[in-house]
Amino acid sequence: MKTLWQHCNVASMASGTYSIIEDAAMVTSGAHIEWIGRRSEAPAGDYAQVKDLAGAWVTPGFIDCHTHTVFGGNRSGEFEQRLQGVSYAEIAAAGGGIASTVRATRAASEDELFASAKKRLQNLLREGVTSVEIKSGYGLDLASERKILRVIRRLGAELPVSVRSTCLAAHALPPEYAERADDYIDHICHEMLPALAAEGLVDAVDAFCEYLAFSPAQVERVFVAAQALGLPVKLHAEQLSSLHGSSLAARYHALSADHLEFMTEDDAIAMAQSGTVAVLLPGAFYFLRETQLPPMEALRKHGVKIAVASDLNPGTSPALSVRLMLNMACTCFRMTPEEALAGVTLHAAKALGMEQTHGSLEVGKVADFVAWQIDRPADLAYWLGGDLEKRVVRHGVEVTV
Ligand code: DI6
Ligand code: FE
Secondary structure (H helix, E strand, O other): OEEEEEEEEEEOOHHHOOOEEEEEEEEEEOOEEEEEEEHHHOOOOOOOEEEEEEEEEEEEOEEEOOOOOOOOOOOHHHHHHHHOOOOHHHHHHOOOOHHHHHHHHHHOOHHHHHHHHHHHHHHHHHOOEEEEEEEOOOOOOHHHHHHHHHHHHHHHHHOOOEEEEEEEEEOOOOHHHOOOHHHHHHHHHHHHHHHHHHOOOOOEEEEEEOOOOEOHHHHHHHHHHHHHOOOOEEEEEOOOOOOOHHHHHHHOOOOEEEEOOOOOHHHHHHHHHHOOEEEEOHHHHHHOOOOOOOOHHHHHHOOOOEEEOOOOEOOOEOOOOHHHHHHHHHHHHOOOHHHHHHHOOHHHHHHOOOOOOOOOOOOOOEOOEEEEOOOOOOHHHHOOOOOOOEEEEEOOEEEOO
16 A cells, blocks of 8 residues: 655655755655655655645654663662662662562563553653664563563564564573572573573573673673574673773674773774674663763764664663653763764664664665654754654554554
8 A cells, every 4th residue: 555645854864864855755655665755756656645744854763772671660769769878889788779670570470561661662652762672681580581571572562663672681690690690691591592582582682791790701602602593692881891892792793782981992993893883871871970971982983883772771771761862862972963863763773683674764664754743853852851743653554652
């Protein structure tokens, strides 16, 4: 079924720039874009539908390429404690921090996890997100990681959003393995990943490379195991210190290395050479009141593709808004609104290995787009929160979320 969409301006984000087409039109055929260009040049055709977009600005649907949407409980109580002067270390020593989310996640049923994650995800969808990546990593044993990954698959099946699932079993050391990190890594490599991959629950494998999580040598073992199963890898790297996890990620041709505040120029060169995307997470930077900025100039100079994501998680980025992340990427990291928009469209698609089909509005790609009633594309990074009037189209069909 062919649809003609007209009376709009388009920021197609082809090659990661606005690539503006004024007074544009688009022809979709089923789920795909068949033609896009100036309205005056639109092919005459027998369209099943003609849609008037009333002067909207059309962008690709947002892609949130780094979230931990599925978890039990939340940590607003810890947030309050910290503001009363209790340190993160004291909270952790009292069983709080990631450990408390792991306990709550293990205790929750699959239906409970689905219901709470669905509400969080709906916040993103209402803002124009049409693809999202969701990580496991708050289960940390085979049954609980499986439970989370099954919830992730179910979210993709029941909501109008394309979901990529990432296994982050190497997120933290579970209490059963205290002082035995290498044994836990063995368990991940030899039991968890093979079982979860065989069940079709995993699209990519991630790990947390940090002095308070896993060493580069341990991460490397996870990468080897993932690649033996044919799975692409990603990495949380250089968030709190410089262990050169991003260079390690580049050596393994990782789809992305994420966070990166403490990365060096040599890390940026390695990532540029391997085509590994830099995923910046301004929500975590802000919530932790971090002061070390990611090396924007080195990333730009060496041509590393930069994505921006919410990092939606209960501990360090309880972010339910991708548009707020666009603003923070600009205010905190001095990205331009155009760079930030590329960060949640084409470059986010690349961070998920889906840039051939998603992330920009080009002939042959999937027709996932948002028609915004705004004055210019920079409005998307400008407004702080609120609900901008919009229509969301996924796979060529208008959706309500
Ligand atoms: N980096 C983070 O900031 C979060 N995970 C990660 O790998 C922390 C998650 C949490 O505190 O629950
Ligand atoms: Fe994260």
